Amino acid sequence: MAPPNVIEESIRHRIVLQGEPQTKSNYEQGYMPMDFTIKEIRDAIPAHLFVRDTTKSIMHVAKDLITIAAVFYCATFIETLPSLALRIPAWIAYWIIQGTVMVGPWILAHECGHGAFSDNKTVNTIFGWTLHSALLVPYQAWQMSHSKHHKGTGSMTKDVVFIPATRSYLGLPPLEKKNQDDLSELDHHHDHEESIFAETPLYTLIVLVLILTFGWPLYLIKNMSGQEAPHWVNHFQTIAPLFEPHQAKNIFYSNCGIVAMVSILTYLSIVFSPLTVFMYYGIPYLGVNAWIVCITYLQHTDPMVPHFRDNVWNFQRGAACTVDRSFGKIVDHLHHHIGDSHQCHHMFSQMPFYNAVEATKHLKAKLGKYYLQDDTPIAKALYRNWRQCKFVEDEGEVVFYKH
Template sequence: MDSTTQTNTGTGKVAVQPPTAFIKPIEKVSEPVYDTFGNEFTPPDYSIKDILDAIPQECYKRSYVKSYSYVARDCFFIAVFAYMAYAYLPLIPSASGRAVAWAMYSIVQGLFGTGLWVLAHECGHSAFSDSNTVNNVTGWVLHSSMLVPYYAWKLTHSMHHKSTGHLTRDMVFVPKDRKEFMENRGAHDWSELAEDAPLMTLYGLITQQVFGWPLYLLSNVTGQKYPKLNKWAVNHFNPNAPLFEKKDWFNIWISNVGIGITMSVIAYSINRWGLASVTLYYLIPYLWVNHWLVAITYLQHTDPTLPHYHADQWNFTRGAAATIDREFGFIGSFCFHDIIETHVLHHYVSRIPFYNARIATEKIKKVMGKHYRHDDTNFIKSLYTVARTCQFVEGKEGIQMFRNVNGVGVAPDGLPSKK
């Protein structure tokens, strides 16, 4: 879901109403704000109405046929590669050759599995079709098949969209502040901190990419902190978790039922065909899907040029602009359905289906001007670069920017610049 509303005007057109609850006057900061690289940052000065007025009505049109054709296409490729693995990989005489072939199989299946995940994500935003029933049934089936609690994640993801870039209300990849960063490093002052070794950055990335998604679902890691509760109680499977309201109780259990069905199928498959087969055909590709989900989300909201806001400086327009579009070539457009390339637009109006998002993106870029963020650096390289430069945030007067102890860009307050 997003924070805009749509009403029928009676003329066949859909009128998109701006989220008035998030429109408020904000006092201008008295001191300049600089991003990680030392460029002066100024918050967006346009309105959400300017954005919505720039988007053609045709971009809101959703097609059952087109949406399901993408589901069918992704399922077709997954089935074809699974059959090829079953029929031909055992024929490879060399053990090392079979290992390489299975590795390639898992990578390809992870790409198309991520594509199906993105289509389920479209369902959660009502961008898949005009029918809520179709959206929810399709999204529940697709997400459950990948062990994602559809309704639970849909609810927290909606809150993320309503509070993007808000330091105390956003729900995903909430950055560390200076105090938390230093506590995690076991330091009390800057003199105890040295530059992070590149291997430590790599280790942190691998840990994030392998365990980040399940830990987010199980303990809300990278989300808001609830210090009075055990972290394992703040999870997407607990209907009583503070992430949800009482009215959500039934839907959380429907999500859990979907997970239970998939786990039952996995257990049956292990009993029928063995753990090794299930690991090769499903579990390793599943880990690749998890990797891509974390990588995509992380890089959509973490960049040396992106701000985060305290309540006194945040509004919906600023929050949605605190995102960045990146390029991932053929994989991004064909396998991932443009979720990487059109994410800024997605945060302004998430009901626009992905196959119309590039057109809408071109329109809003004219309104956003210098506030539109885009990076065509190699996507994998960006993972490492961002991890080195965006370690924590700090700033004054409610606008926080990323800083690091690696000597990249502007030095944190109190830490001498490296020559």
């Protein structure tokens, strides 16, 4: 094999391969889907880590709610500060902190949807419905669509979200065939359509801010980034491919939760003013949305993450093609380690979240080079992946993002 070309350090530490570092083209060409069975992977993790403890889960809810209440209480003193120069940074600090803390209950509701919160389905439903409704998330509806995502992760046809666009879908010219032995030529040709997407950094930044702020509600309302459908698809009515008619009852329960929360917010707006509700709840809510979009996007979108055609896809291969990344010790703790133990979560979504970090150590040892982790700074990774992950080729059993 030809000597590897020099590659940037951010790619070097994301490729876990035997031997010397390789170029991205070499990595793609040499990629072989893993052959582990899901049983082999599960047997590598101690059995006690799969045991759920309802009391422990509820304590996590209590801790999150107490933290939110404490941050809220501190914010009630902001308007007593003597000058606008003090109040403005104080409000900004509140919005950032509260938006970050409020992701915790969002994650716990998500765990309820997987059955990882408790062995008792009723407990899962009560806590999941309450917490998600409080954050304007349709609990049962998203639970069902999210389940489909987990069952089809990494598949070009079975997944319902984070499905790469293909070259032909974007209307790009066909890929010209090059000498497969000329790695440097392939590396250059890999990016030959980059000029089509060559936005300025400012444009990219604006788009990212808009996606982070409104991407989540747009996914719920119009299935943005989900499977393409011939008609309007959303999480509030029974429409395929997300739902089927027999699931209408669950959609109704989800909608009731949203209506109840909107009613509460309307009442509080009447009592305290719409501006007050927006300042204390609305802006942190947008912060929660930004966190969720950022976390999930970076978990499933990366130049080194493969996607599979149907004839080579299976559940464990798709589950392994998710990226673990830390957001810092404090944020990881507040977010119940959904970012740095996500591959484990995809492998075993009913494992209690508080055991996922320890289980990840065993998973990493078992998967070896198939364990994907990226320690690129979050802002840099978000910008890089948005610029580099544009489409995949129409042909190939295993495909990687191109730009």
